[in-house]
Amino acid sequence: MAETLAPQDAAPARPASLTELFVAFTQLALQGFGGVLAVAQRELCERRNWLTPREFIDLLATAQVLPGPNVCNLSLMIGDRFFGWRGACVALAGMIAAPMALLLMLAWGLGHASQAPEAAGWIRGALTGIAAVAAGQIIGTVLKLSAPLREHELGAPACAALAGIAFAGMVWLRWPLLWVLLGLGGLTCTATWFILRRRAALAQGGGQP
Amino acid sequence: MIAWQADAWWTLFGHFLALSLMSIGGAITLVPDMHRRLVDGDHLLSDADFTGSIALAQAAPGPNVLFVALMGWHSAGLGGAMASMLGIMLPSTTLALAVSRWVATRRDWLSVRAFQAGMTPVTVGLLLATGWLLMPHPGEHLRAWLLAVAVAVIVWRTRIRLIWLVGAGAVLGGLGWV
Numbered sequence: 001m002a003e004t005l006a007p008q009d010a011a012p013a014r015p016a017s018l019t020e021l022f023v024a025f026t027q028l029a030l031q032g033f034g035g036v037l038a039v040a041q042r043e044l045c046e047r048r049n050w051l052t053p054r055e056f057i058d059l060l061a062t063a064q065v066l067p068g069p070n071v072c073n074l075s076l077m078i079g080d081r082f083f084g085w086r087g088a089c090v091a092l093a094g095m096i097a098a099p100m101a102l103l104l105m106l107a108w109g110l111g112h113a114s115q116a117p118e119a120a121g122w123i124r125g126a127l128t129g130i131a132a133v134a135a136g137q138i139i140g141t142v143l144k145l146s147a148p149l150r151e152h153e154l155g156a157p158a159c160a161a162l163a164g165i166a167f168a169g170m171v172w173l174r175w176p177l178l179w180v181l182l183g184l185g186g187l188t189c190t191a192t193w194f195i196l197r198r199r200a201a202l203a204q205g206g207g208q209p
Numbered sequence: 210m211i212a213w214q215a216d217a218w219w220t221l222f223g224h225f226l227a228l229s230l231m232s233i234g235g236a237i238t239l240v241p242d243m244h245r246r247l248v249d250g251d252h253l254l255s256d257a258d259f260t261g262s263i264a265l266a267q268a269a270p271g272p273n274v275l276f277v278a279l280m281g282w283h284s285a286g287l288g289g290a291m292a293s294m295l296g297i298m299l300p301s302t303t304l305a306l307a308v309s310r311w312v313a314t315r316r317d318w319l320s321v322r323a324f325q326a327g328m329t330p331v332t333v334g335l336l337l338a339t340g341w342l343l344m345p346h347p348g349e350h351l352r353a354w355l356l357a358v359a360v361a362v363i364v365w366r367t368r369i370r371l372i373w374l375v376g377a378g379a380v381l382g383g384l385g386w387v
Contacts, residue, residue, distance in 0.1 A: 029270065029271045029272065030270045030271070031270060031371060031372050031375075032270050032271060032272070033268065033269070033270050033372075033375040034267055034268060034273075034343075034375075035267075035272070035273055036271065036272050037336070038364060038371055039371050042368075042371060046368060057329050057332065057333075058325040058326070058329065059309075060329075060332055061325050061326075061328035061329045061331075061332045062308070062309060062312060062324075062325060062328070063305070064234070064328070064332050064335065064336075065233070065328060066233070066301065066304060066305045066308055067229065067230045067231060067232045067233045067300075067301040067304065067305075068229070068232055068235075068236075068274075068298070068301025068302060068304075068305055069232075069235050069236055069272050069273065069274040069301075070234075070235060071272050072272055072274060072298070072301075072302070072305075073301070073302075073305040073309075076302060076305050076306055076309065077305070077306075077309040077313075080306060080309060080310065080313070081313060085306070088306055092298075092302065095271075095272060096271070096272065096275070096294070096298075098271075099269070099270050099271020099272070099275060100271065100275055100278050100290070100294065102269065102270065102271070103265070103266060103269050103271060103275050103278065103279060104278065104279070104282055104287070104290060106265065106269060107262075107265060107279055107282055107283075110265070122383050123383075125382040125383045125384070125385050125387075126378075126379040126380075126382045126383040127264070127268040127382065128345075128350075128353060128382045128387060129353070129356070129377075129378035129379050129380070129381045129382020129383065129387050130268045130375055130378045130379050130382065131267065131268060131343070131345070131353075132344075132345050132350075132353040132354070132356045132357040132360070132378060132382070132387055133356065133357065133360050133374050133375055133377070133378030134267070134268075134343065134375075135340055135341075135343035135344045135345070135357045135360075135361075136340075136344075136356065136357035136358060136359065136360025136361040136363075136364065136374075137360055137361070137364050137371060137374065138336065138339060138340030138343065139337065139340035139341070139344075139357075139361040139364075139365075140360060140361040140362065140363065140364025140365040140366075141364055141365075142333055142336045142337045142340060143361070143365040144364070144365050145333060145336075146333045148329075149329060149330060149333065152326065152329065152330070153326055154327075154330070158330075159329075159330040159333075160330075162330035162331060162334065163330045163331070163333040163334035163337065164334065165334065166330070166331045166333075166334025166335050166338070167334040167335075167337050167338045167341070169334075170334070170335060170338035170342075171338045171341055171342065177233060177234045177238065177335070178233065180331065180334075180335065181233070181331070184331050185327065185328050185331045188327040188328065188330055188331060189323055189324050189327030189328060190323075190327070191327065192322075192323040192326045192327035193319065193320060193323035193327070196319050196322060196323050196326075197319055200319060
């Protein structure tokens with residue numbers, strides 16, 4: 001079980017302090033209309049360079065398997081990586097505190113403003129527009145996130161096929177999520193394990209991989 | 210809004226605590242269970258407030274799990290919101306931190322690397338499905354669908370600030386164009 005591999009490339013930058021971590025996660029959460037994943041990828045990989053795309057998708061894969069909201073699990077893992085448990089708490093707090101306060105104020109305000117039907121119609125229209133943008137953002141981000149799969153151990157065509165099966169299983173065949181994670185996920189993990197082990201054996205044997 | 214409703218707070222805390230570790234794929238997967246417990250079982254909030262909580266949290270900034278806070282708020286005010294969020298987050302957060310630490314210290318293990326790398330194609334497929342299911346229906350809302358497709362291409366191919374896209378969507382929607 002404890003066979004090891006060479007360490008992977010690390011991202012070039014890191015947060016200087018807990019305050020910077022908190023501010024970063026608050027900022028990205030407040031920009032995340034209809035979900036935070038798209039803006040998290042943009043801020044953490046492209047603007048701040050705290051994670052490489054490969055590290056992001058690897059952490060996301062772990063976050064996705066665990067219970068809890070995937071972006072909250074992700075913030076926890078990133079905070080923990082840089083500053084230990086205090087970083088984990090600070091990143092998660094940044095992700096939740098300000099948006100939660102804003103949302104509760106919004107709900108309170110809407111409760112008091114429900115007597116203005118014209119404004120309500122305008123707001124409903126705006127929410128429809130935001131929802132459409134949010135759906136497009138997720139798809140665009142996932143397409144961008146799939147770029148590291150080109151260098152994936154299983155090869156790009158196999159990865160595309162596996163992603164396609166997971167997609168079709170969820171959207172059209174309505175498989176339960178747990179089946180996809182355990183069945184398909186188990187299969188791909190096992191296949192990747194064999195390939196990685198063969199590569200490690202080749203490298204140790206002094207042969208050219 | 211800030212009345213002392215300790216009984217309702219404990220009830221909410223207990224319900225969400227029980228659901229937390231089942232929320233694989235996000236709290237949104239547990240909506241039917243939440244409805245059964247909070248609306249049908251304990252009559253803590255109305256059906257309209259229940260669905261309204263999900264819709265508002267989806268559109269507002271922040272993680273979608275915040276709909277849980279809104280449900281708590283509609284049920285028992287500010288204390289209800291806090292109790293609900295604590296309940297849904299505490300178990301899953303503790304587990305996630307423990308597992309991620311275990312994984313992080315063994316990042317160069319073959320089995321750990323195989324697990325993370327192996328899950329990524331599946332993760333991509335699952336997230337794509339999430340986005341797909343949120344897309345407007347092209348038959349009924351053609352212009353909203355076109356907007357979503359345009360946004361997907363822009364996000365994929367450019368580095369434009371996402372907030373501009375959200376603003377554009379809000380304006381187009383508010384003017385009744387989508």
